Amino acid sequence: QSALTQPASVSGSPGQSITISCTGTSSDVGSYNFVSWYQHHPGKAPKLMIYEGTKRPSGVSNRFSGSKSGNTASLTISGLQAEDEADYYCCSFAGSITWVFGGGTKLTVL
Amino acid sequence: EVQLVESGGGLVQPGGSLRLSCAAPEFTFSSYWMHWVRQAPGKGLVWVSRINSDGYSIYYADSVKGRFTISRDNAKNTLYLQMNSLRAEDTAVYYCARMVNHHFDYWGQGALVTVSS
Numbered sequence: 001q002s003a004l005t006q007p008a009s010v011s012g013s014p015g016q017s018i019t020i021s022c023t024g025t026s027s028d029v030g031s032y033n034f035v036s037w038y039q040h041h042p043g044k045a046p047k048l049m050i051y052e053g054t055k056r057p058s059g060v061s062n063r064f065s066g067s068k069s070g071n072t073a074s075l076t077i078s079g080l081q082a083e084d085e086a087d088y089y090c091c092s093f094a095g096s097i098t099w100v101f102g103g104g105t106k107l108t109v110l
Numbered sequence: 111e112v113q114l115v116e117s118g119g120g121l122v123q124p125g126g127s128l129r130l131s132c133a134a135p136e137f138t139f140s141s142y143w144m145h146w147v148r149q150a151p152g153k154g155l156v157w158v159s160r161i162n163s164d165g166y167s168i169y170y171a172d173s174v175k176g177r178f179t180i181s182r183d184n185a186k187n188t189l190y191l192q193m194n195s196l197r198a199e200d201t202a203v204y205y206c207a208r209m210v211n212h213h214f215d216y217w218g219q220g221a222l223v224t225v226s227s
Contacts, residue, residue, distance in 0.1 A: 003154065034212035038155075044219065045114075046155070046205065051213035089155050093212045097160060097169040101147075104154035 004029065004090055004102035011108040017078040020105045022090030023071060028100055030071040034093035037066060037075045040104075041086045049088075050075060077107070085109045112137050112216040114206050119221030126196050130221050132189040132206030140164075140184035143209040146191050148202035149220075156202075159191065160209070174200075196225045 005023040012018040022029065022037075029035055037050040048057050050066035053073060063078045073092070077084055090102040118130040132144070146158040159170045159180040168180055179192040189206050204221050207214040 003156075032212070036213035038214070038217075040155075045217040046207075046214070047217075048213060048215050051215075052211070057215065091155075091157075091214070097167075098171070099145075099157045099160075099212070101155040101157060 002100070004092060004100055006088075006090060006102035006105045008103070009106045009108065011110055012077075012080045013110045014080050014082065016080050017076060018080060018107065020075045020077075020088055020090075020107070022073040022075070022092075022102045024073075024092055024100070025071055028071075028092040028094040029068065029073055031095065032093045033068070035066070035068060035073040036091045037064075037073075038089045038091065039084075039086045040089060046089070080109050082109050112208065114208065114216055114218035116204065116206055116218045116221035119204065119223050121224045121226065122196055123227050124197060124225055126225070127192070127194045128196065128223060129193070130191040130204055130206075130223070132191075132218055134187045134189065134206075134208070137208075139182075139187040144180075144182060144189045145207045145209055145214065146180060146189075147205045147207055147214070147217075148200075149205070150199070150202040153202075155205075158204070161189070193223070196223075198225050201225045 035053045038046040040046040053068045054066045094100045115133045145160045161180045177195045181190045207217045
């Protein structure tokens with residue numbers, strides 16, 4: 001199972017919006033509404049930010065939103081804040097009781 | 111607050127074995143699927159293995175199939191990963207994670223496994 005494709009890095013200034021893409025195939029992202037996004041600060045536990053493509057867990061800021069079109073899912077962060085600087089990973093159910101992650105995107109808040 | 115606490119990481123020689131544990135004292139552990147996910151140095155997250163709530167349905171990534179064994183003790187609220195025939199490429203931080211409807215809602219802080227001579 002190949003990893004989902006994410007940009008290695010994105011950056012933005014405080015207050016701006018950024019979007020991170022996550023491209024899979026018709027066997028994973030394109031087939032299931034089970035894309036999730038995780039924020040990971042090095043040395044800490046990853047944190048769920050978006051699940052089932054567009055849903056936000058309780059406690060996650062509404063500045064974070066998710067979408068999907070075809071084989072590509074996206075995470076948008078609006079009103080960037082310094083504490084948003086982290087690595088972000090997408091993940092998709094890939095059938096046959098397997099899951100595949102993206103390679104990760106390092107977000108830098110300038 | 112749901113907590114997952116991994117232990118058992120360390121330095122092991124190639125070909126050696128190690129067993130990771132993940133304690134989950136704060137929720138009804140027996141109701142959830144549990145997973146192991148790893149992150150090699152400088153790399154991204156990679157799914158390793160899944161066990162269902164009663165422990166009878168188990169799946170592995172191809173890279174660890176035949177060498178790693180996932181198990182759970184619901185009476186002790188603990189998840190395990192027995193790793194045998196370890197290779198340098200197994201060097202990683204190993205995370206346990208709870209799954210709800212195909213997403214991981216809680217993760218542990220990770221256990222570092224280093225395979226080196």
